[in-house]
Amino acid sequence: MNISFSRLDDTIARFTLGDSSPAFANAFRRTMIGEVPTLAIEEVRIYDNNSALFDEMLAHRLGLIPLTTDLRTYVRMEECSCGGEGCPGCCATYTLSVEGPRTVCSSDLIPADPKTAPVHDTIPIVKLVEDQKVVLEARAVLNIGREHAKWQPTLACGYKSYPVITIDERCDACGMCVDECPRGVLALGSRSVEIVEAKLEDCSLCKLCEKACLAGGIGENPAIHINQDDTRYLFVVESDGSLPVREIMEYALLRIKKKSEDLVDILNDISGGTVHEASS
């Protein structure tokens, strides 16, 4: 299995996963979305709220604010040595106190630990008019996206099969498929249509070119064929800023690896090691 990046920075990664299978690509995608922990506000103690929003609504909006997460400092509550009581090792606390008239923004959330500040400062939470006030304390915990979408570390996270475009000798370079392609993947060559190599990965496999070719009266089969390579996948992973993309990818792979290793250990225990020796 191999991976080659066309882009890798803190917020976006674009890469090709090669020599893989649909099942592994999907497991990787699902693990990145649903099993990488991040911080999100889970408990809110509201001291004062006479804004237009109900307490529940306010708490829900607070929960959805992405928070910078340091996975080396925080552990999940159920794994914490405090036994789920809540301590600085598993909880990040925030205070918010704002009086109107103005809009309460994510920058008004003051973290006890500056490393867990909201990722963006300008996320609006609620608009306050004269004499309205919001005073609250909030507690963020680590959890995973499978539990609730507010703990997803990713925004766009998906893949598509690598496009394989073949143009056979029946192509008469009429150019209808070139005009039809919404992504500009095709160009008109001297004798037939050609693929613009730099744009090949932009192909969305919409097959409008095949339809255009058929509409040109070429017969029952088009001269251009769009297929997908089931061993190569084009991934896009965007982070919401709580974790760098590289960390999301690495954590997800470590998670799949740990599950596999756990399974090996358990089955070895069950079979008393005999299967292990026999199979290896």
Add this chain to the structure above:
Amino acid sequence: MHMEIKIIDLEPKKARLLFVGEDHTFMNALTDELLRDPGVDVARYIMEFHFSDPELLVTTVGDRDPLGAIIDASRRLAGHCDDLLEQIAGAASR
């Protein structure tokens, strides 16, 4: 978070295992990897309801041991992850 497994049925050429707390994420990758083993006949999982624990069924042909096949498939999965982790570390350091 440790994996918990319950063995429902274990015969020389057939095994049924319940994976507590797992979902399609891992089970689909595992069954796909199992089916790459020529000694494996059937490898499929059933989740009766959306919230049920998946039940894996593996049957084998020849003298292949079903638990051995699962162990090998898991090792291959872990190997894929190692490959990718190494390449990501290499790409990030460039």
